[in-house]
Amino acid sequence: MNNYLLYEIGIEEMPSRFVESTMTQLKDNLAGALNEKRVSFERIDTFATPRRVVLVVNGLAGKQSDYKEEIKGPSKKIAIAEDGSLTKAALGFMRGKNLEEKDIYFKEIDGTEYLFAILKEEGIDTKSVLLEVLPSIVKSVVFPKSMRWGGKNIRFVRPIRWLMALMNDEIVPVDLEGIIASNITVGHRFLGKKRIEINSIEDYYKKLKENYVILDQSERKSIITEQIHKVAESINGIVDIDEELLDEVTYIVEYPTAFYGEFDKEYIELPKEVVKTPMKAHQRYFPVVNEAGDLLPNFIAVRNGNEYMIENVKKGNEKVLEARLADALFFFKEDTKNNLEYYRTKLDSVVFQEKLGTLLDKSNRIHELAKKVPVDFGISSEYLERAAFLCKADLVTNMVFEFDELQGYMGMEYSKLDGESEIVSNAIFEHYLPRFSGDIVPESMEGSMLSIIDKMDTIAGFFAIGIQPTGSADPFALRRQCLGILTILLKNNIEVDIAKLAGLALDGYTNIEFDREKVVNDIVDFFTDRTSNMFKDMGMRYDVIDAVLSIDEKNVLDLYTRAEAINRWIDRESLTDMLVAFNRVSTLAQKAENIEINESLLVEESEKNLFNSFKEVDNDIKELMEEKEYTKSLDRFASLKSNIDAFFDSVMVMDDNIDIRNNRLSLLKLIYNSMLLICDLSKIVYK
Secondary structure (H helix, E strand, O other): OOEEEEEEEEEOOOOHHHHHHHHHHHHHHHHHHHHHOOOOOOEEEEEEEOOEEEEEEEEEOOEOOOEEEEEEEEEHHHHEOOOOOEOHHHHHHHHHOOOOHHHEEEEEEOOEEEEEEEEEEOOOEHHHHHHHHHHHHHHOOOOOOOEOOOOOOOOEOOOEEEEEEEEOOEEOOOEEOOEEOEOEEOOOOOOOOOOEEOOOHHHHHHHHHHOOOOOOHHHHHHHHHHHHHHHHHHOOOEEOOOHHHHHHHHOOOOOEEEEEEEOOHHHHHOOHHHHHHHHHHHHOOEEEEOOOOOEEEEEEEEEEOOOOOHHHHHHHHHHHHHHHHHHHHHHHHHHOOOOHHHHHHHHHHOEEEOOOEEHHHHHHHHHHHHHHOOOOOOOOHHHHHHHHHHOOHHHHOHHHHHOHHHOOHHHHHHHHHOOOOHHHHHHHHHOOOOOOOOOOOOOOHHHHHHHHHHHHHHHHHHHHOOOOOEOOEOOOOHHHHHHHHHHHHHHOOOOOEHHHHHHHHHOOOOOOOOOHHHHHHHHHHHHHHHHHHHHHHOOOOHHHHHHHHOOOOOEHHHHHHHHHHHHHHOOOOOHHHHHHHHHHHHHHHOOOOOOOOOHHHOOOHHHHHHHHHHHHHHHHHHHHHHOOOHHHHHHHHHOOHHHHHHHHHHOOOOOOOHHHHHHHHHHHHHHHHHHHOOOOHHHOOOO
16 A cells, blocks of 8 residues: 555645644545545645645555445334335335345344345545545635635635646546646746646655755754754854744745844844834844843844845845834834823723723723732732733833734833832733733732733623623633633632622622623633633543532632542542442432431431541541642542441431431431532542
8 A cells, every 4th residue: 555645735825824724624634534435544744835735645545445334224024014015114215225125134133123234335446536535625624714716616715726636646637616636836936937747756845845845844944943043143143033933934935044134233222022023023033132132133034035135135124124123212212201100091092892991991990909809829919009000001102002012011111111110010011911822921929910800800891791702702802811810820829719809890890780690600600611621621531620610619729729639539449439339428418408417316326337437527528628638638538438338238218217317318418518528529420
């Protein structure tokens, strides 16, 4: 099975942010289609440049595997009429499977005869399968934004200009809405040939390199990395590599050539991120620093081409960056003519949300909420309130208006110039963190709490006006805000009652009518769902998550600590027997009317023993829970198993005497309630 498939989809320059997803979807679509069509293969490799996505299937079978399946129809009693003819049910079964009478037979199963048939299908050659599969996998790719062109029905991220498909050096003439695959590809847009005939897969790799196309993205990334380090060394600097930027540059060039540029030293006096942001976010340049991490008046860019006329390219890039840095310097000088308190008053000119008021309204709510939240774990209430007062002010500065990536950062820099405490300045920057999944979290407790307050204010406001995420729709990124809060709570070991915090945040919305209790409950449910998803992503068992989230605890850090302990604790051989016993307790406990125990009604030795041992265990568990010793609490609770088993072996819980019956149910209810102090073990799945 040494067959191969080479499939190239030629595209107008594709935005780099879509490349990885496109490769993944095409690979998954092809693998799924081949498996469905019973065409085996060893592996699929994917490659991409801005102008092409390539799939290479290795070890491809030459034909489909043959298909054979025994299928079951109606019983003989239903399939055969009294006169021995086939009934409508039998005929319908045969018609649906394209069978004739000679194809069917009867077979007995558990004393009843059923109609059966063998479905067979001989595999066809793989090339014929590919003619059907290859167009469909392209049409199945989904993009956030896509295009139609030339009157075609197909949608893709950019217009498809050519297809190339070879199986074992032979053309597979795939037809994609009139775009017919051939053995012709193209080289680099400016340096390569416009028409390159390919005769084999080895020929393909060789000729692309000859025509200035480095097909393998991993190879391009390695080349870029090596080049930018060498260029930085040549000017006695160190390249500041941002992995996200490196990936982006990898997907916007087919033949990389790195070079350095220069800019005026006066711009180095600007805050570092003010210089780096235009470089990275707008021009795709890599900053250069010295050994101390200070910026140098240089940048490194990567050209999509060779070194021809590289000096002209360098000068052009320098002019573009010079203009952006000149703007940044002007904005900085203008902004620093006033302090942050001045800009805070300007927030009333910007609407946060139509029903939720302006940014000044939001700023006021954050400030008031900062005064109300319980402050401990080393937080300075004075610094927290001051940071909350100023944290949104930079949104109306010239710098942030032009470079919105700098929100929070400019607030930090401007507050330092205003003479604010470093704690306040850092908290202003940190209150936007984390900005996305995997982003850094605030380091300071003031920044952590301010971030939590800001995000909860947003969530509370939108829930109060009836705007909640539904399905995949979340236009105001409330899920991200929620995940940000949860991440901060876990990473920085902060204990917060979500219900209480949500209630405090809702108190700030005095101009909106809403059912406060319902909205708080909705927010708690929202956080519970996100907590569950986050714990699953951390590798915790779903039943452990259910067991923990079923209890009346709203502190996310505490829930995580419990879930982690339980996730470890249940990995033991005796778990099944233990859970069987506790599930019997929880099932009967639901029938109890109260938890009052009349010791005079404990008539059997086993129930007396269970009650006495429970009292000791319950006291120990309460003490252990105070110390958050969840594993020890579980071990202590598990010690009741032998007494529970003895109880059920010797006692009829549902005794005819109603008083004895209720007393025994109350005992089981007490044990169940003690278990719920830790988690609901009845949610744990056992084999």
